[in-house]
Structure formats: C-alpha cells, structure tokens
Amino acid sequence: MKLKRIVMLLFLNLQKMGVWKSRGHRATIAKMGGVSILHPSKTFIGEGVIFDTNYPYDIVIEEGVRITTRCILLTHFMEPTSGTYSRGKIHIKKNAYIGCNTVICKPVTIGEDAIIGASSVVTKDIPAGEVWAGNPARFIRKRILE
Numbered sequence: 001m002k003l004k005r006i007v008m009l010l011f012l013n014l015q016k017m018g019v020w021k022s023r024g025h026r027a028t029i030a031k032m033g034g035v036s037i038l039h040p041s042k043t044f045i046g047e048g049v050i051f052d053t054n055y056p057y058d059i060v061i062e063e064g065v066r067i068t069t070r071c072i073l074l075t076h077f078m079e080p081t082s083g084t085y086s087r088g089k090i091h092i093k094k095n096a097y098i099g100c101n102t103v104i105c106k107p108v109t110i111g112e113d114a115i116i117g118a119s120s121v122v123t124k125d126i127p128a129g130e131v132w133a134g135n136p137a138r139f140i141r142k143r144i145l146e
Contacts, residue, residue: 101119108126
C-alpha cells in the first residue's frame with residue numbers, strides 16, 4: 001500500500017471517533033483524508049460517519065451542511081447488469097441536512113436547503129428545498145424557506 005493511501009485511511013478512520021467536536025474538527029480531519037469540504041469550520045459531521053475510502057475525493061460538501069450520526073457516503077458501486085464497479089460524485093450543497101443512519105450511494109447531488117430523513121437510502125438527485133425520506137428516498141414535501 002502506498003503511503004498516501006495509508007495516510008488517507010488514517011484520517012478517514014480518525015474522524016469517526018467520538019473524541020472530536022462535530023462542528024469543524026471532524027470535518028477538518030475528513031478533509032485531510034481526501035473529502036472535499038469547502039468550509040470545514042461551518043460543516044457539522046456527526047460521530048461514526050463513513051466516507052468512501054476508495055474515492056473520498058469524489059465527495060464534495062459545501063458550507064453549512066449537517067451530516068448526522070452514522071451516515072454512509074459511497075462513491076463507488078457495482079452495476080447489477082454487468083457486475084463491474086462504477087464510480088460517481090456525491091455533491092451536497094449548502095445548508096443541506098442529512099438525518100442519522102442515511103446511506104447516500106451512486107452519483108447524486110443533494111440540493112441547497114434539502115432535508116433527508118433518518119435511515120433513508122438516497123439513490124437519485126434531491127432538488128433544492130425539498131424533504132425526502134424512506135428506502136429508497138422519496139419526495140415528502142417542499143420546504144417553506146423564509
């Protein structure tokens with residue numbers, strides 16, 4: 001294993017520990033592990049969040065995002081028809097909220113001010129200002145933003 005990959009895995013595993021503050025510290029450590037976090041000091045990452053260790057740099061998290069406890073973000077997946085692995089980007093836009101135990105897989109974009117309910121499985125793009133939940137995640141309602 002190359003030294004760069006070992007360092008990346010070290011930081012991605014360190015950020016999962018409960019000893020760090022959720023706002024800022026954990027995001028800064030995840031950024032050192034390769035996740036593209038635009039403003040770590042304004043990003044909340046809860047305990048036990050798992051980022052894809054194969055392609056963490058395919059995850060983009062913007063300012064004000066809140067990812068709660070035990071979420072999983074996967075940027076690679078197996079194509080059911082061919083049995084080959086594919087990869088894609090996960091882009092979480094400003095002020096999105098991801099409920100605990102949510103799994104985000106496949107290439108998706110979660111829009112600005114979107115809310116994903118707890119224990120959801122996100123497999124397609126979520127438009128800005130909408131609430132989605134379930135397995136697979138489905139549209140619940142639009143948010144009223146003032």
